[in-house]
Amino acid sequence: MPDPGHFDADPSGYEAGRPPYPDALWARLRALGVLRPGLRALDLGAGTGQATGPLLTAGLSVTAVEPGRRLARRLAERFPAVDLRVARTEDVELSPSGYDIAVAATSIHWMDLDVVLPRVREALAADGRFLVWRTEFGDPTASLTPFRERVGEIVGRRAPVVDVRRRGGTAELAQALTAGGLFAVEEIDVTRWSLDLDEAQVRALFATFSDWNEAEVAAAGDAVRDLGGTVREHYVTPLIVLRGT
Template sequence: MDPSAARVPHPGHFDADPSGYEAGRPPYPDALWARLRALGVLRPGLHALDLGAGTGQATGPLLTAGLSVTAVEPGERLARRLAERFPAARVLVARAEDVELSRAGYDVAVAATSIHWMDLDVVLARVREALTSDGRFLVWRTEFGDPTASLTPFRERVGEIVARRAPVVDVRRRGGTAELARALTAGGLFAVEEIDVTRWSVDLDEAGVRALFATFSDWSEAEVAAAGAAARDLGGTVREHYVTPLIALRAI
């Protein structure tokens, strides 16, 4: 594949290699879970809905906190791995737009690095119907690269790799956190309770860079190899700075 060719993002990318996705994606930072505990949404006994659950990066901590979890994942292979990892979860193989859910059956709904794949016009109404009258909808995502951090040599190399691509329109993009919050509340079904941003870092060796970047739906194999080579050239281990914005919403 031409390393300069644009790769159109597609959610089916993740289902091709569930074990690679599981191994490559770092866990969400402890500070995020501490914030959720402070918000009172990690109380034992609550019923949680995890939309676009992947291999359980959010499902696992929710179960550990004592919540019962219904995990919705459209990828059959991902869902199978999710069920293997977390047999206590109820796993539904479906898109968030199509899944059959109990009316007012959940205290908490979560979309963890998945909302950008969903049709908000459909999903917001379905989530609101599935939540109790005082339910919460928690939306967060990991942004791989912190624009406020100093530009590292590795990030310079990543920028050079991306700059060589042909232009492509990414239909997932909904702007920044403020724009996403407006989109989530535009229908009058939810109100923003809090917006919180966690900044964190992780050290990755060449294998870790390759494993993580291979999970990105818009990265080609050649680009992943180039990112791994950059880590090797820069001493073997690089420190990556990431951002996890959280939008906590209350049902109206």
């Protein structure tokens, strides 16, 4: 079963391999008014700062929560201005009504919602928002590319595994986030974007996937080489904006 400790084993590889979130996502957040200078942000499962950095750049003060000690050390090196808490979201001490926004960027699937949602609701100001997004590596609405065919073949050779972390698609995740009555969905926005990757970049990115082993990562890199050295990947970043009820 995948484990979040997978990421803490190689923070430099994680930082190098993961692409930044698309500009269109940050533009949407600016339009929502949640990237205003002076706002207080809570970044949950912050990793090496893929969301922390843009939040700081936008002028927000950021408290970053990251349980992985190596990841947290790298985050602090990159962004010394951050208020860093090395802890799980389920355990961290947070000030009541101390934040204007909370962010879970490609991290919510690792969290126990029964514990986390009440804690986030208490930590947010009365008019605060909880922003949940993730990068889905592969866009099911895009035309199937030769590289995605090869990825499908690699995954198809695996033995079936039930992943208890999965909460289905965006609609199912929104339902799970609102089931307890603490939050209501304000809006759901979907950003579709593309990225050209070479063999080294694919190897670096796929090595960060907790459910991919070394042989599978190597096979994905080989596929890029076989297909000419560069592939275009189509990704999706769904954003769920929640307000407290």
